[in-house]
Amino acid sequence: MFSYRHAFHAGNHADVLKHFIAIQCIDYMRQKDTAFWYIDTHAGAGGYALDGKWADKTAEYETGIARLWDRKDLPPALADYVALVREFNRNGELRYYPGSPFFALQLLGDRDRLRLFEMHPTEKNVLLENFAAQGKDVQRRTMIFPGDGFAGLKTLLPPASRRAFILIDPSYEDKRDYTRVVQTVQEGLQRFPTGTYAIWYPQVQRREAAQLPEKLKRLPIKNWVNASLTISHPVPGGMGLHGSGMFIINPPFTLQATLKEALPWLTRVCGQDNGAKFQLEGKQA
Numbered sequence: 422m423f424s425y426r427h428a429f430h431a432g433n434h435a436d437v438l439k440h441f442i443a444i445q446c447i448d449y450m451r452q453k454d455t456a457f458w459y460i461d462t463h464a465g466a467g468g469y470a471l472d473g474k475w476a477d478k479t480a481e482y483e484t485g486i487a488r489l490w491d492r493k494d495l496p497p498a499l500a501d502y503v504a505l506v507r508e509f510n511r512n513g514e515l516r517y518y519p520g521s522p523f524f525a526l527q528l529l530g531d532r533d534r535l536r537l538f539e540m541h542p543t544e545k546n547v548l549l550e551n552f553a554a555q556g557k558d559v560q561r562r563t564m565i566f567p568g569d570g571f572a573g574l575k576t577l578l579p580p581a582s583r584r585a586f587i588l589i590d591p592s593y594e595d596k597r598d599y600t601r602v603v604q605t606v607q608e609g610l611q612r613f614p615t616g617t618y619a620i621w622y623p624q625v626q627r628r629e630a631a632q633l634p635e636k637l638k639r640l641p642i643k644n645w646v647n648a649s650l651t652i653s654h655p656v657p658g659g660m661g662l663h664g665s666g667m668f669i670i671n672p673p674f675t676l677q678a679t680l681k682e683a684l685p686w687l688t689r690v691c692g693q694d695n696g697a698k699f700q701l702e703g704k705q706a
Contacts (some may be wrong), residue, residue, distance in 0.1 A: 423471040426452050427464065427605065427653070428469045429468075429481065430662075431469035431471065431482060431518045431520070432469070432471060432481070432482030432485050432486040432487070432518035432698065433482060433485040433486075433662075434480035434484045434485040434619070434650060434652050434664075434665070434691045435485070435623070435662060435664075435665035436481075436482075436485055436486070436491065436518070436649070436686070437485040437486060437502075437650075437666070437691070438649075438650045438666075438667060438687070438688075439498060439521070439590060439619075439621045439667060440502060440521065440524050441498065441502045441649065441683065442619065442667045442669065442680070443521060443525075443588055443619055444498075444500060444501065444502050444505065444523060444528065445673065445674055445675075445676055445679055446586050446617055446619060446669065446672065446676065447459065447504075447524075447528045447529070447586055448489055448501075448528060449523060449673035449675060449676075450584065450585060450586055450617065450673075451528060451529065451530060451533070452473060453584075455533070455583050455584060456530075456532035456533050456582045456584070457528060457533055457580075457584035457585055457590075458533065458534045458535070458577075458582055458584070458585040458586070459511065459522075459525040459534070459536070459585070459586050460535055460536045460537075460574065460577060460580070460585055460586070460587045460588070460590045461521055461522055461525070461535075461536070461537045461538065461570070461590065462538050462570025462571060462573070462574055462587070462589045462590070462591070462605070463497075463538065463539065463570050463590050463591050463592070464518045464520065464521065464522050464537035464538060464539045464544075464548055464565070464570075464587070465521045465522075465539060465541075465544055465548065466539075466544045466547040466548050466551065467519070467522045467523050467547065467548045467551040467552065467553055468509065468517060468518070468519050468520055468523050469517065469518045469519075469520065470516065470517055471515060471516055471517060471518055472516055475613070479637075484573060484652065484691065484693070485559055485676045485691065486503075486506060486515065486518060487515060488690050488691055489503050489541075490503065490515050490691065491500075492552045492690065494686075495686075496682050496683045496686050498679045498683055499683050499686070499687070500684070504702070505519070505524060505527055505528075505645070506518065506519065508527060509523070514615060520538050521590070521660075522523055522535060522548070522552075523551075526555070526559065526652070527580055527584075528561075530593055531558075531562070533562065534560075534562050534563070534564075534580075534582070534583075534614060535562060535563040535564070536562065536563075536564050536566070536580075537564070537565045537566065538566045538568060538569070538570030538573050539566075539567065539570075540568060540569055540570070540573075540656070541569075545565070545567045548565060549565055568694060569603075569685070570589075570622075571591075571601045571602075571605045574587065574589075574605055574608075574609055575608050575609065575612060575689070577607075578609055578612040579612055579613040579615040579616075580613070583615070583684070584615075584616075585613065585616045585617070586616075586617045586619065587609065587616055587617065587618045587619065588619050588621070589602060589605065589606065589618065589620045589621070590620070590621035591617070593622070593630070596627065596629055597667075599629035599630070599631075599632070599633050601636065602620060602622075602637075603631065603633070603636050603640070603656050606618055606620065606670070607640055607641060609668070610641065610642065611638065615649060615671065616670075616671065617669065617670065617671045617672065617673075618669070618670040618671065619668070619669045619670075620633075620637060620667070620668045620669075620670075621665065621666070621667055622634065622665065622666050622667075622668065623662055623664075623665050624649065624662065624663055624664035624665055624666065625649055625661070625662055625663070626655050633646065633670050634647050634649075634666060637668045637670075638704075640670075642670050642671075642704075643704070643705075643706035644670070644671050644703075644704065644705050645668065645669060645670050645671075645672065645703060645704050645706055646667075646668075646669045646676055646680070646701075646703040647666065647667075647668045647669075647674045647700070647701075647702050647703065648667050648669075648680050648684060648699070648701050649664060649665065649666030649667075649689075649699060649700045650664055650665060650666070650684065650687055650691065650699050651664030651691065651696060651697060651698045651699065651700075652664055652688075652691050652692050652693050652696075652697050653692070653696050653697060654694055654695075654696030655694040655696075663696070664685055666700075672703070674705075677701065677703050680701050683703065684699040684701055685698070685699065
């Protein structure tokens with residue numbers, strides 16, 4: 422049950438897509454002068470050393486953030502994303518990569534709140550340590566729940582602020598996660614239909630992965646964006662992640678235009694063979 426460690430994959434092409442889009446959503450929400458919550462159902466450790474034993478073993482960051490690090494032609498929105506990563510690497514050398522909670526922490530204001538779930542016992546303990554080091558003000562605004570984010574999300578909805586960005590990004594190592602994602606979003610929308618929900622999903626050679634965005638489209642939603650980045654043809658034998666996607670419910674109205682500029686650039690820079698491509702689709706009421 423507890424085999425997954427995100428440190429193996431920190432900063433890879435899927436993280437780039439996920440965090441770049443999450444930043445766009447959070448940044449848009451903070452433009453309004455009212456508080457909101459950041460809710461993360463699978464928060465991980467919060468941050469990762471790219472030269473540590475986990476990340477260095479696979480060096481997956483070389484498929485993602487490393488390809489953007491020294492580029493001088495970054496589209497503006499991707500430049501903002503890389504600038505946030507640089508905050509964790511002040512000497513200019515790429516050694517650390519922030520997880521989703523720390524991207525959010527950099528963007529949220531004093532009135533905003535973070536609500537983080539993490540079930541993996543080791544990851545949870547590291548997350549607690551990372552946030553304890555941020556000081557009492559951050560701890561006052563943050564609650565970390567050592568449990569199942571799928572089950573826990575509904576206990577937080579609707580949030581007191583009536584505004585929230587909700588990131589749902591399980592590992593999908595357990596194929597039941599695909600079903601649980603749909604059920605969790607469906608239950609969440611019943612309690613809090615105006616929230617912004619961002620669901621990350623993998624592109625792997627598994628039927629459930631291909632079906633997930635189609636099932637999300639069939640939920641009773643009026644506004645959504647589905648964006649995916651494929652970096653290569655699937656590996657023979659069916660193993661490995663050849664791309665990923667983000668399905669956003671109630672997205673910022675500016676998001677699709679931003680992605681139209683960024684996704685072709687990411688495809689060109691992160692692509693590994695002629696199977697590299699992107700998809701962008703959406704619906705507005």
